[in-house]
Amino acid sequence: MQNRLSVLAGEGQLVTDTLAQAATAGFDVQVLSLTARTDLSDWAPVKCSLNNPIGIILTLRAFKTTHICMVGGLKVSDKQRAGLFGLLHRKSKKKRNSGDTGLSRLIGALELTTGAKVIGVQELLPDIVAQPGLNAGPRLSTEVLAHCEHALACARQIGALDIGQAVVAAGMRIVGAEDIGGTDALIARIGRYRADGLTGDGTTPLILAKAKKPEQPASVDLPAIGPDTVRAASAAGISVVVIEAGGTLLIDKANLFAQAEALGVSILAIGEV
Template sequence: MSGPGRLALVVGSGDLVPQAIAAARDAGWEVRVLALHPREDLAAEQPFQIKVSRPDQVLREIRRFKATHVCAVGAMHMSDRERESFAQFAGEQQPESKGDGKLSQLGSALLRMLGLPFIGVHEIVADLLAPEGPFGAVPIEGDLLRTAEFAVSTARKAGALDLGQALVVAGGRVIATEDIGGTDELLMRCRVYRDRGLIGDGHGYIVLGKTSKPDQPLHIDLPAVGIRTVELAREAGISAIAIEAGRTLVIGRAEMVAAADAAGIALIGFAIPNG
């Protein structure tokens, strides 16, 4: 990546957003924040409030700022109507999926209209991408390792259908997949299943698997985990969190690893071909 310039930072929800803004400024970027969702903690930034139904206004603001680069950070949530408007503006007329994977591609199409390079948040905030192999103190081997391998490989297959990026398995079966509610709600559902005796107690190790979707660009909507993931995983009785190495954001790694170690949850990254 070339040296710092003028960065249009498109932000969603999550704790990584203020960290990315601060890191960009520390690196010498001039930053203009464009917010998909209202955020009181960003009031000092006077962000441009994005209306997904009017992507032309977003492009106009980025041009007005004279941005040299664009970056997206944080979780992005859109209604079905907003997704349709966004897809139509980008020239997508086919009656096919408008899921998150498709919207990532449409986001890239909009940036091609601007003729600007799109950089990933991992290029701004150091040490965000998950490493390959175990990265916590809790050992992972035997049946737990095999279950973790099954979890990430099955999560990638679910991603090919443009479902969510995560799912939960118990032994050799899928028990729940991520939907529009995101990973947090997936884990909260699994806690209910555990409380009802549907999972755990001899049903096999419970593992959260999370990966990018096939052919997903590295700079848009990468899966992310953090200390909140660990907290909810502990409540759901999950024994391991298995993620894709090099394509999953690990937010607050030191704090997340410490929490996982304390909860007895194994952490592991798997290298998966992007295709």
Template sequence: MTGRTAIIAGEGALPGLLAEALDAPLVYAMEGFAPPIPATSFRLERLVPFLDGLADEGVTCVVFAGAIRRPRLDPEAFDPRTATLVPRFLAAMQAGDDGALRELIAIFEEWDFEVVGVTAIRPDLVPGPGVLVGEPSEADRADAARAAEILRVTGPLDIGQGCVVVQGLCLAFETLPGTEAMLDFAAAHQGLRPVAAGGRGVLYKAPKPMQDRRIDLPAIGPDTVAQAARAGLAGIAWEARGVMLLEREAAIDAAEAAGLFLWARE
């Protein structure tokens, strides 16, 4: 990467982790989605002036980091040049989250910015295969395999990047409200396990099969571990090299304390 790097930041710890690894990055955040680090806000309705401003600052590389939700666009706030992009915005949003993000990347690339993923800056955040703590049982491995199969089928529908499988049955599925809401649902329905003394279930996360992995990689961290523990699960598994593990040591310590396994599954 040459030139200056801009972080388009959302909520959560990721923007700060990337900023630590970069030399004086510029940090920007969409209005309403402030990260926990200082950032200059911008509005999607004024995207073209924002892109021009990045170029004026000498930015050549852009990385998207952190969680955002679909913004509510104000038709009166569009400047004339960004207004010409409205048909593209609307068509992309109707295509689902993955389609919207692909279109956003395409627009940045049209301004000659190189869009890179987290792995280009912090490859250590995306673990390769292996069990990091604990030991999944045969029942847990079967549940993880079943969950991976479910996400392979649902992924092209652009619904979610995670599910909870208990004794071969899908107890909860990630949709628009996100991982925390899914795990709250799993916690509230622990009594649905077919065999009370059987496998406790697994949270599994993976990118969508055709997803552009430069943006919106699924993530887990200490909060996810705490939520999985409250849901009574045996552990967390994910697609190796496809999911970010944030605050790695803290997540491992939390899992060990709670008796959960963490497994990057090949």
């Protein structure tokens, strides 16, 4: 039987990269567009909405999909989260958690409902997964490396509370944490704090740390950074980005590294693949 891949498409370049690779790999591809895009016309996208989760399920079933891949940025409201959880766990008597860790548990229910396997984008594009060590930018001192370890550990703690995936540190002090607004909003806040003289004027660099939430499966919403992340971070006074090796996606990697080198932003991946 031919493998049939349904891509639930959000925002960003990673969507088109994934579609091209899926076609090369021999998948029959269906695109469910969950955001307004003008660059997917070659893929005959089916416009879908998280406000109508049953419509998404029926579309997947009609295609007889064998694999599902969720790709790209997506804003999900409280109402949409509740609708998704209610549909896929309508028979469950367990306490519902509609946060990101709760939604992550819906993967098994989605697979059961559709008969398809949910895969991570890194299974199609393995080269975008961060490798251990200094990926780009200036070398870091022993002191700053210790600060990076601390910042990444704090990012994991924020994730354990299901708040976000990222923090910003000034030395061993956490000066900001990601919330519902996402990483871009966190970076923008740090820029404002720096402009107000609240942080960023010490002897150690500001560090952005991103980490996968402890209960988060690898098939959904892995932390990602790209050229835009580095440009925004640099503008906000952040000169180090620390991520998890094997657990972070590098969007437009060549351009990302080039931007980091040009702006003097260090990208450090900690851990093993």
